Amino acid sequence: MKTKPKITVRLVHFEGPLKGEVQDFFEESILIGRHPSCHVVFPADQRTIHRKHALIVREGNRYKVINQGANGTFVNGKRVEEAFLNEGDVLMLAPGGPKVSFFSEAMQEQSPNDDLIGNDRQSEPVAFADAFPRRPPTVYSAPPEPRPETDISVQKAQVPLMIQYGPTLKSFKELPIAVGKNPDCDYVLNHSAILDRHAQFFFADAQYWLKDLTGKNLISINGVPIRSQAPLKMNDRILMSSQGPAFIFLGEGRLAELDETAP
Numbered sequence: 001m002k003t004k005p006k007i008t009v010r011l012v013h014f015e016g017p018l019k020g021e022v023q024d025f026f027e028e029s030i031l032i033g034r035h036p037s038c039h040v041v042f043p044a045d046q047r048t049i050h051r052k053h054a055l056i057v058r059e060g061n062r063y064k065v066i067n068q069g070a071n072g073t074f075v076n077g078k079r080v081e082e083a084f085l086n087e088g089d090v091l092m093l094a095p096g097g098p099k100v101s102f103f104s105e106a107m108q109e110q111s112p113n114d115d116l117i118g119n120d121r122q123s124e125p126v127a128f129a130d131a132f133p134r135r136p137p138t139v140y141s142a143p144p145e146p147r148p149e150t151d152i153s154v155q156k157a158q159v160p161l162m163i164q165y166g167p168t169l170k171s172f173k174e175l176p177i178a179v180g181k182n183p184d185c186d187y188v189l190n191h192s193a194i195l196d197r198h199a200q201f202f203f204a205d206a207q208y209w210l211k212d213l214t215g216k217n218l219i220s221i222n223g224v225p226i227r228s229q230a231p232l233k234m235n236d237r238i239l240m241s242s243q244g245p246a247f248i249f250l251g252e253g254r255l256a257e258l259d260e261t262a263p
Contacts (some may be wrong), residue, residue, distance in 0.1 A: 165245065
């Protein structure tokens with residue numbers, strides 16, 4: 001018998017007082033506003049947002065947003081009273097108010113008899129609410145000499161990688177992946193300082209690695225340029241070039257964008 005899938009709702013804040021936060025919810029209704037009882041609570045000084053401003057509710061395997069505030073709720077710039085949400089839709093609370101991107105991820109719940117019939121267990125969805133907190137700007141000074149080159153081969157691995165950049169959150173289940181401006185890259189990073197094929201993430205020796213594909217030592221970790229490739233450790237700061245963008249490695253294959261001030 002087919003079971004009802006569990007769905008994770010992921011809200012990525014990219015404008016407003018919660019900018020930089022990614023919140024995951026498993027509830028079938030999510031209340032947004034300034035009231036402390038809301039699931040998404042905005043600061044009390046955000047007066048354009050009502051105490052209970054909007055509600056996201058599950059209908060079948062889809063989610064709908066319902067406006068509850070006099071100042072209105074907008075989906076992709078259009079004011080709505082209620083509307084079904086698609087992946088990547090941008091919600092704005094009141095004109096010129098905070099903006100958040102909507103994502104969802106379905107996962108089949110495990111049947112109680114799975115162990116009896118030999119089915120593999122389904123892994124639980126990963127919660128990102130604490131994984132991508134807001135962080136202060138990072139100031140990078142002039143980098144010292146490049147790190148020594150580490151000789152290790154790039155190989156395929158079934159490991160996750162999640163990259164939060166701006167309002168988007170991209171997930172991969174297999175490495176390596178190529179990062180760059182070219183549309184043929186696995187992860188297309190639209191930034192003026194990024195080259196067509198800029199970097200590569202891979203997994204080897206039980207570690208995540210970052211490889212510089214520019215040939216110009218543009219990528220640095222904690223202010224130190226990497227000659228070719230280097231392993232990533234918890235809370236490593238990655239600067240893709242002197243003009244950015246910057247990321248922090250949060251462990252377990254999670255990368256979050258950093259606001260940076262570069263020399």
